[in-house]
Amino acid sequence: MPVPESAPPAGALDAAARLADRLRWFFLPLALCALVAVGVHTAADVVGELILRMVDAADAAFDGLAARWTLTAPLVDLIGPSQRVFFARGVALLWELVADALLALPMLGYDERADEVKRFRQLAAKAWARPTTLRVAHPFATGAVALAGSCAVGRLLEGTLHFGLRGAVGSAADALARGCALAAVLGLVAFIAWRAVVHALVRADARSDRIPLRRARAFTVGLPGALLLLPLALAALRAAPLLSFLR
């Protein structure tokens, strides 16, 4: 039977879908890693004010110390007001890279399961019943930065489409860009971000199971990482303007 002319696009779409299905094991971990990295960067970018205050306090303490001796007195001018922002951004970069090592890179080990929702429920229930710093901090931070990452990707898409399509479709570009951005944010949260949280739960659970059953250890293991990640997670929540896509 001859194939109708309208069939090839459907066939091509089907072939593309089959190819995408076969390559899920490859692109999903990359997507999780990339989304978390974008979220971590968004959070590190807005946490600058906090870092500036830390740099100011450290600079004042350093100047007070260096100014005591003639030999070290010239070091007082090492960090002037102009260098504050440079140092603060350097600290933000370092913070971001460490957070990427803790949150984004492990996403490359994501192993998709058919019963992902069930796995999420079981691990969340276990974290609730037997909380450890790892089981709470890492999934929370991952969720926060993944949400911020989704919003950042949505905003990038919106801006690119808004200004890219304006010449072609005029004032409709705004509604089109806004709709695409909202769809992208919802899609990212529904299909990618929550998988990142599942994988963070899986990793935190495996590491927590290795901790001896003592309450103090459950609190202290992973505490330095949590202290590093929690301010960033809070900054990420601040940098996730979900409602702005609806305004």
Next chain:
Amino acid sequence: MRRARSLADLALAALCLWAAWYHTPPGALLRTALARLLGGRGATPALLSYYGAGARPLQFAEPLPPRAALSPGAALGLGAQSALERASPADRAQVLARAGLRSGSTDALGDWIGREAQRQGSREAAVLSLFCGEEAARFARDRAGGARGAATLEELARQLPPRYADRVGLAATALTLGTAYALAWPLPDSAQVTSFFGVRAHPLLGGRRFHSGIDLGVPVGTPVRAAAEGVVRRASDDRVSGRLVLLDHGSGVSTVYCHNDALLVAPGDAVAKGQVIALSGNSGLSTGPHLHYQLDLPQGPADPLLFRGARPPQFAAGGTEP
């Protein structure tokens, strides 16, 4: 169903990878590494330029000199004019044509920014509108959200796609210079300059060293006034700078007041232009009563006299205070 979801996942994955590859420092590192591996040079921006939404002022050799003391509106006009001098002729012509301006004079630009600031709600949005266009400024302002008050240039720039990075840099330069031109003098005009900005023989530490501000000779106890409204970032005491106050005026402009006798503000305080923030003195490494006044821009310390229309008198014997 699963295959349809795989297609959606693939599209979303592509979006994530695009964003991470082009808009994060780790992405820049990977691009640089890949370019090196392939034998190319790669044109990735500096890693720190990914912060502050890329709102970094351009390097400027020397600002345009002000004719006289400037009003804040005229100061911003001169800042915009100085920034436009850094743009290519084609970009300059496009900016002026889009704003409907025949000339890029200080007065014309200052008036235009003043009118636009009333329409857009803030001077940051107005300057962004001048350099990036009204549409881009409105888009950024709407997305940045007006509920928390006027958005900073960085908050506005975060909403724009990366193709506006160069124009945002021009806007940042205009705001920085405009803020610096609007600074008042911290002491009465009669205060004499006893040591200028630049390399000089250090009177106490010896050798030729860079003097990052200017020294103004005044008696102990003279009120020191804030050069502009801002936030106190530092109010501290050490054996070199003595009792010092550092004010952040926004747009990358800070002023520092050293060797005071008493500080009247604390870190975190918001100060108004002209408010007395300290009483001058002779504290720290100093050879006599004076105020060390320093102006800092994102590129480094700048000579405060470059931004001042009328020059203060110079101490006849030349100054030596650190």
